Amino acid sequence: MTTPPDTNRALDIAPVGARTHWEVGGPPVAGATEVRAPVGVLAYEPADMTITVGAGTTFDELDRVLAEQGQQCALDPRSRAATVGGILACGLSGPRRLRHGPVRDHVLEVRFETGDGRLVKGGGPTVKNVTGYDLPRLFVGSLGTIGVLHQATLRCRPRPVRSQWFTGVDTARAFRPAARLWDGRREAVLLEGVDVDVEAEGRGLAALAAPPRFPDGPHRGRISVAPGAVRACAAALTRTPSESASAPGEVRWCAELGVGTIHVAADDAAALARARSVAHAHGGWMLREAGGSAADDGYGCALPNAALMRRVKDAFDPAGKLNRGRLPLGAVHA
Amino acid sequence: MTDLRACVGEGRASDEPLELALYARDAGVAVGRADAVCFPGSGAEIAAAVRVARRHGRPFVARGSGTGLAGGSTPLGDPVVIVTTQMNRVLEVDAQTCVAWVEPGVLNLDLSREVAPLGLHYAPDPSSQQACTIGGNVGTNAGGPHCLSEGVTSAHILAVDVVLPDGTEARLGSLAPDAPGYDLRGCFVGSEGTMGIATRIAVRLTPDPPCVATILCAFDSVEAAAATVSGVIAAGVLPAALEMMDARITQAVEDFVGAGYPRDAQAVLLVEVDGLEGGVATQVDAISSVARTNGATLVRVAADDAERALLWKGRKSAFGAIARIAPDYYLHDAVVPRTKLVDVLRRVYEIADAHELIVMNVFHAGDGNLHPLLVFDRREPGIWDRVYAAGTEILDACLDAGGVLTGEHGVGIEKRDLMARMFSVDDLDAQARLRDAFDPDGAANPQKVLPSGSRCGELQRVPDGTWI
Amino acid sequence: MSGPLHLDPDTLNACVSCGLCLPHCPTYRVTGREIASPRGRIAAMRAVETGAVPIDTEFRAAMEECVSCRGCEAACPSGVQFGSLMEGTRAALPAPPSRLRRWAEWLGYRVVLPHHRLLLATTWFAWLGQKLRLVPARFGLPRLSARSMFRPLAVPVGGTPDAWLFTGCVMDAWLRDTHRSAARVMAATGTAVSRPPSSAACCGALHLHAGREEEARSLARRVIASMPGDAPVVVDSAGCGLAMKEYGVLLDTPAARAFSARVADFSEWLVRRPLPKMRATGVRVVVQDPCHLRHVQKVHGAVRNVLAPAYELVETADDGLCCGAGGAYSVLQPELSQRILARKLDALRSAAGRVDPIVASANPGCMVQLRGAGIDARHPADLIAEVLDG
Structure with a gap:
C-alpha cells in the first residue's frame, strides 16, 4: 500500500471527551479539529450482561445505569467524568484489573471512524466471539491514533455484594483480591464478595474507612514493570536522605502489587523525568499522563516493533491526521 | 527440501507422499495439500523454515496438534507446513507472579498438570484440552467451558515471541502491563496463523479456587x-x-x-x-x-x-x-445473546426438521455459545447439500438474533466465505489492511479468515475420501 | 467397499479425526508426528484402501511403529476399534522384503514360541550367553537364573482344579518365579491350583500383533483344549490375559466365547476372593499399568485393591502411557521403544520421588523392559507373596 500525499495540517483531528485523559502520551498538536462522539446508552440487556454506549458517555453515567441492575463494568478511571471513548483510547486500567482484567478485556465490539473516513466495526456484541481480527483490542490503548470511537459494547459483571478495603502486613494471602496497593508505608487490599467471605479473608487485617488514593500533582505518569520487579522499582522512586537538595523533587507513588503498575506524581517535571529513568532501570517504561516536559513525550523510550506499528497506523490512518502528538509513531508524518 | 532439511535437521523435514497426505487436513472437513512438512525444534528453526519457504516463493502454515474444527491449519496454496509439536517444553514457571513461559507445542492439559503442584492452573479449557497445543489456542483464541468467568485465551496471554511472515522475530506484548504502543499481542492472538508463528508464549496462570x-x-x-x-x-x-x-x-x-x-x-x-x-x-x-x-x-x-x-x-x-449414534456429524459454533437462547434453539430444531436432519445441541450456554451438531450418513445421496444448507440457515438465524459466526473455533476456511454476512465491505477492508500490515505478501496461512474475491468450493464439494 | 487391506469400511470410517487420541499414543508423544499417531495411521490405512497411496516401505514402517498398546482405543470418544484395524492391516501386509527377517520370523513364531521345550532350550543358550557376557545389555534380556529354570513349577498339571494358572511361553522360561508367587498366593486363599500341560505353551498374542492370524487361531484352540471344565483361568500376564479374553472374537465359536468368559487377570481373580492375610510394610510402590490391563481389560483397579493392604501405592502422572515394551516391540523397534521407556522412567521416578523406585507391573513384557533399565519391577503376585502372613 502506498501512503497518500501528506495532507493539510488544518486537517489534524483530535477526538475529545471529558479531557480527563487529555495529556496522556503527550498533548495533541495545537490547532487540531476537535471531534466529539455520541453520548448515551444505546442498548442494555442486563440478562446478557452487555451494554452498548456512545463513546461520549461518561463513566459516571455508565456506572449509574449498571448499578441500577446490580451490575458493573470495572473500567475504574481516575475520574468518573472520563468518557468511555477516552478510557478505551487511552487503555488506562483501574486498580481492580488484578481481579477483573485490564480495560481491553471488557470490550466486545467497537465502531470507529478511521483516518480516511470509513466507519468500521470490529468484534461482536456477544460475550464470546472470535470472528475476524481483534480490532477492539487493537483500539484499546491506541490513543486515538487509528480511529475516532463512535460506540462500544462492553461486558458487565455482577456487582459484588460487599467491597471493602483492608490494610495489614499480610495482604498477599487473600484469595484473588480485587486490588492490592502499596505506597511505601502500608499495603492495602480490596476484598470483594459475599459478607462471610470478605470477613473471613479480612480477619487479621484492619478495615479502611476510605479507599487509598493515587498520588496527584501537576506532573503525573504511570510506570509499567514486570510484577516481580514492582517493589524494587517503587522503592527506588523514594529519594534517599543522602541525595543532595538540588536533586529533582520528591516523587509520590502508589504501586499496584501483582500487576506491575506504579502511579507516580510530582511537583516538577524533572522529578517525573527521574521516575521515568527509574522505570527504565527496572526494565519498564513510563507513560506520561499529565504535565512533564514537552521534550519527554509518550513512553519516553523507542517503541518496540515500531516499523510494524507504523504499518498498522498507516492501515487505518494513511494520512496521519488522527491525534498527532499522542504517540511517538506520529513522528513519521511530522 | 534440501534447504528445509538444512535448517531443521535431517529427519525433521519430509516430502514423502504418505506423510504429506496426513497433513492435508486437521479435525475440520476441508482438505488441502502440503508441499512439505517440517518439525522445528526452536524458535530460530521456525524462523529459518519461514525464510526458506519465502525464498522459494512458498507460503507457510503453522500447525500444532491439528485439532482445529474450522480448517484453520488446512494447507492451501502448496505451503510448507510447520509443525510445532516437538517444541513442547514448559520453559519457566514463576509461581510468585503466576506466569509461565511455554513453547507453542505444549499441550493445554499438560501445562495445567505441570503447574498443579503449585496450586495453579491454566484457565482456558477447550474440550480438546488434552490434545490441543497452547500455540494452537493462541492461534484460534480458544475458549472452553471455564471461559465464562475467566475469559478466553487472549485474556491469559501476556506476551508472545513470534516469527513474523517476513521471517523476522519479534516480541509482542510484555510481562509488564500494557506494552507501549498498539496491542499487537491482542491482534496476534486469534489471528489463526495469518500474522506469523508463535515460538514462545508467556501465559498467565490462575490460582486454584479453594x-x-x-x-x-x-x-x-x-x-x-x-x-x-x-x-x-x-x-x-x-x-x-x-x-x-x-x-x-x-x-x-x-x-x-x-x-x-x-x-x-x-x-x-x-x-x-x-x-x-x-x-x-x-x-x-x-x-x-x-x-x-x-x-x-x-x-x-x-x-x-x-x-x-x-x-x-x-x-x-x-x-x-456422537459417532456412536450416527456415522457423520457436522458441528457448528455460533454465539447469540444469552437472552435469545430459547428463540434461537427453537429455530435450530425447526431448520433441522425442515431439512429432515437430526440436530443435537451441546454448548456453552452461559456464553450463549451454541454448538449445533447435524448428524447424518454421508452415504445418503445429496445429504451434504442439505447439511450445508441447514448449517447456513442456522448461522443466519444466529446472526439475525444479534449473534456472531464463531465463538471459539475460529473462521479458518469453514466460515471465511460467510464473513460478509456479519461484516460490511469497509469492516472487511479494515481487517484486510491490518493483516497486510503484518503480512503484505499473504504468505502466512493464505486463503484463511478473510474471503477472497472468488468464492471457493472447498466446503460444498467435499473431495473423495474426505471424512467428516 | 474394502480395498487392499480388506478392512471393514465402517470400522475405518468411525474415526472423525478429532485428534483426542494423540496424547495417549506413546509413539506420537515421543515423535510429535502425525504418521506415528493413531489418527495418522488410520488416515494412512484409508489412503491405502482408497488407492491414494501404495503399500510401500513408508506405509509398512508406519504400521510397524505402532506398539499396539491400544491406549488410543480407551481414549477414543467415537469407540474406534483401532486394535482390530491394526491387526487387520498387519495381516494384509505382504511378506517383508528381507529374507533374513522372514526366516527369523518363521523361526520365532512358528518354531520356538509354540514348542515350549525349544524355547526352554533356547533360554538355556541365552543363560550361557549371559554367563559368558556375550549378550549385550541393550537386548533387554532379563537376568536369567539357572536355579529358577532348573526347578520345575511345583503346581500339578491337569486334573480338575478350583482354578487354572496359565503359564505360557516366554514368561515360564524367563520369569518362572512369578508363577511360583502366583501359585503360592492362590493356594493361600484356599484354592486348588493346576497348570495346563505344555501343549498350551503359547497364547498366540504375539502372533496376532504381528498379523499372523491363522497361527494365532491354531494356538488358541490348543490353549482352550488344554484347560477343560469351567474353573477360572487365571493369567498373570496382562498381554496373554487379553489375548485369551479375545479368543471368543478370534475364533467366533460358542466354546471359545465360554472359555474367554472364564479368563481373569491374577489381580482381577484375587480381588474377588477373600484376600489372604498380608503384613503391612509401608513400602512405597509405584503402580505401572500394563496397557492391555488398563486400556482394554480395564481391570487395573484390581491391582491397587490387592496391593493396598501391604504397600503405600503411588500413581504416575502420565495417564498410563505405555512403557514401550509391547511384546516383541522392544526388539523390533528398539530406538522408539527406548524413547518411550525414557518418558516412562521419568514418570515413575517423579511419582516415587526417588531414582530407584519399586514398581508394580502385572505384565512380563513391561517387567523385562523396566528391569532392563535398572528398575526394580515386580509383579503384584511377587509383591503379595513376599508379605503373606504365615
Whole structure:
C-alpha cells in the first residue's frame, strides 16, 4: 500500500471527551479539529450482561445505569467524568484489573471512524466471539491514533455484594483480591464478595474507612514493570536522605502489587523525568499522563516493533491526521 | 527440501507422499495439500523454515496438534507446513507472579498438570484440552467451558515471541502491563496463523479456587433449561461454567461415559461455581432455586471430586460420542445473546426438521455459545447439500438474533466465505489492511479468515475420501 | 467397499479425526508426528484402501511403529476399534522384503514360541550367553537364573482344579518365579491350583500383533483344549490375559466365547476372593499399568485393591502411557521403544520421588523392559507373596 500525499495540517483531528485523559502520551498538536462522539446508552440487556454506549458517555453515567441492575463494568478511571471513548483510547486500567482484567478485556465490539473516513466495526456484541481480527483490542490503548470511537459494547459483571478495603502486613494471602496497593508505608487490599467471605479473608487485617488514593500533582505518569520487579522499582522512586537538595523533587507513588503498575506524581517535571529513568532501570517504561516536559513525550523510550506499528497506523490512518502528538509513531508524518 | 532439511535437521523435514497426505487436513472437513512438512525444534528453526519457504516463493502454515474444527491449519496454496509439536517444553514457571513461559507445542492439559503442584492452573479449557497445543489456542483464541468467568485465551496471554511472515522475530506484548504502543499481542492472538508463528508464549496462570461446586440440573424441555440459563445470569450469578446438553447428546454421552446423567431428561445443565466457601454456597443456592422455579426435575450437587470429574468427562466427550449414534456429524459454533437462547434453539430444531436432519445441541450456554451438531450418513445421496444448507440457515438465524459466526473455533476456511454476512465491505477492508500490515505478501496461512474475491468450493464439494 | 487391506469400511470410517487420541499414543508423544499417531495411521490405512497411496516401505514402517498398546482405543470418544484395524492391516501386509527377517520370523513364531521345550532350550543358550557376557545389555534380556529354570513349577498339571494358572511361553522360561508367587498366593486363599500341560505353551498374542492370524487361531484352540471344565483361568500376564479374553472374537465359536468368559487377570481373580492375610510394610510402590490391563481389560483397579493392604501405592502422572515394551516391540523397534521407556522412567521416578523406585507391573513384557533399565519391577503376585502372613 502506498501512503497518500501528506495532507493539510488544518486537517489534524483530535477526538475529545471529558479531557480527563487529555495529556496522556503527550498533548495533541495545537490547532487540531476537535471531534466529539455520541453520548448515551444505546442498548442494555442486563440478562446478557452487555451494554452498548456512545463513546461520549461518561463513566459516571455508565456506572449509574449498571448499578441500577446490580451490575458493573470495572473500567475504574481516575475520574468518573472520563468518557468511555477516552478510557478505551487511552487503555488506562483501574486498580481492580488484578481481579477483573485490564480495560481491553471488557470490550466486545467497537465502531470507529478511521483516518480516511470509513466507519468500521470490529468484534461482536456477544460475550464470546472470535470472528475476524481483534480490532477492539487493537483500539484499546491506541490513543486515538487509528480511529475516532463512535460506540462500544462492553461486558458487565455482577456487582459484588460487599467491597471493602483492608490494610495489614499480610495482604498477599487473600484469595484473588480485587486490588492490592502499596505506597511505601502500608499495603492495602480490596476484598470483594459475599459478607462471610470478605470477613473471613479480612480477619487479621484492619478495615479502611476510605479507599487509598493515587498520588496527584501537576506532573503525573504511570510506570509499567514486570510484577516481580514492582517493589524494587517503587522503592527506588523514594529519594534517599543522602541525595543532595538540588536533586529533582520528591516523587509520590502508589504501586499496584501483582500487576506491575506504579502511579507516580510530582511537583516538577524533572522529578517525573527521574521516575521515568527509574522505570527504565527496572526494565519498564513510563507513560506520561499529565504535565512533564514537552521534550519527554509518550513512553519516553523507542517503541518496540515500531516499523510494524507504523504499518498498522498507516492501515487505518494513511494520512496521519488522527491525534498527532499522542504517540511517538506520529513522528513519521511530522 | 534440501534447504528445509538444512535448517531443521535431517529427519525433521519430509516430502514423502504418505506423510504429506496426513497433513492435508486437521479435525475440520476441508482438505488441502502440503508441499512439505517440517518439525522445528526452536524458535530460530521456525524462523529459518519461514525464510526458506519465502525464498522459494512458498507460503507457510503453522500447525500444532491439528485439532482445529474450522480448517484453520488446512494447507492451501502448496505451503510448507510447520509443525510445532516437538517444541513442547514448559520453559519457566514463576509461581510468585503466576506466569509461565511455554513453547507453542505444549499441550493445554499438560501445562495445567505441570503447574498443579503449585496450586495453579491454566484457565482456558477447550474440550480438546488434552490434545490441543497452547500455540494452537493462541492461534484460534480458544475458549472452553471455564471461559465464562475467566475469559478466553487472549485474556491469559501476556506476551508472545513470534516469527513474523517476513521471517523476522519479534516480541509482542510484555510481562509488564500494557506494552507501549498498539496491542499487537491482542491482534496476534486469534489471528489463526495469518500474522506469523508463535515460538514462545508467556501465559498467565490462575490460582486454584479453594472451593468448587458442580451442579447437575435436568429439565423436561430445552426451553426450561434455556430459561434457567438466562435466569441464573439475571439473578446476578456468574458461574465459572454453564453448559447445556439436549436429550440426544445426554443419552449418547451416558452410553459412552456413564457419567450419571439422567437418560430421560430433555435437557441437562452442568453448572460450576468456584471461589470462596461463602460465595460458592450462596451461588449454589441461587442456581438451585432458579432451576427449581423453572421446573427442574433434578438438581444434584456433585458429592466429591470423583463425581465432578465424571460429570465433566461426560461433557468433554460429547462430540466424539456422537459417532456412536450416527456415522457423520457436522458441528457448528455460533454465539447469540444469552437472552435469545430459547428463540434461537427453537429455530435450530425447526431448520433441522425442515431439512429432515437430526440436530443435537451441546454448548456453552452461559456464553450463549451454541454448538449445533447435524448428524447424518454421508452415504445418503445429496445429504451434504442439505447439511450445508441447514448449517447456513442456522448461522443466519444466529446472526439475525444479534449473534456472531464463531465463538471459539475460529473462521479458518469453514466460515471465511460467510464473513460478509456479519461484516460490511469497509469492516472487511479494515481487517484486510491490518493483516497486510503484518503480512503484505499473504504468505502466512493464505486463503484463511478473510474471503477472497472468488468464492471457493472447498466446503460444498467435499473431495473423495474426505471424512467428516 | 474394502480395498487392499480388506478392512471393514465402517470400522475405518468411525474415526472423525478429532485428534483426542494423540496424547495417549506413546509413539506420537515421543515423535510429535502425525504418521506415528493413531489418527495418522488410520488416515494412512484409508489412503491405502482408497488407492491414494501404495503399500510401500513408508506405509509398512508406519504400521510397524505402532506398539499396539491400544491406549488410543480407551481414549477414543467415537469407540474406534483401532486394535482390530491394526491387526487387520498387519495381516494384509505382504511378506517383508528381507529374507533374513522372514526366516527369523518363521523361526520365532512358528518354531520356538509354540514348542515350549525349544524355547526352554533356547533360554538355556541365552543363560550361557549371559554367563559368558556375550549378550549385550541393550537386548533387554532379563537376568536369567539357572536355579529358577532348573526347578520345575511345583503346581500339578491337569486334573480338575478350583482354578487354572496359565503359564505360557516366554514368561515360564524367563520369569518362572512369578508363577511360583502366583501359585503360592492362590493356594493361600484356599484354592486348588493346576497348570495346563505344555501343549498350551503359547497364547498366540504375539502372533496376532504381528498379523499372523491363522497361527494365532491354531494356538488358541490348543490353549482352550488344554484347560477343560469351567474353573477360572487365571493369567498373570496382562498381554496373554487379553489375548485369551479375545479368543471368543478370534475364533467366533460358542466354546471359545465360554472359555474367554472364564479368563481373569491374577489381580482381577484375587480381588474377588477373600484376600489372604498380608503384613503391612509401608513400602512405597509405584503402580505401572500394563496397557492391555488398563486400556482394554480395564481391570487395573484390581491391582491397587490387592496391593493396598501391604504397600503405600503411588500413581504416575502420565495417564498410563505405555512403557514401550509391547511384546516383541522392544526388539523390533528398539530406538522408539527406548524413547518411550525414557518418558516412562521419568514418570515413575517423579511419582516415587526417588531414582530407584519399586514398581508394580502385572505384565512380563513391561517387567523385562523396566528391569532392563535398572528398575526394580515386580509383579503384584511377587509383591503379595513376599508379605503373606504365615
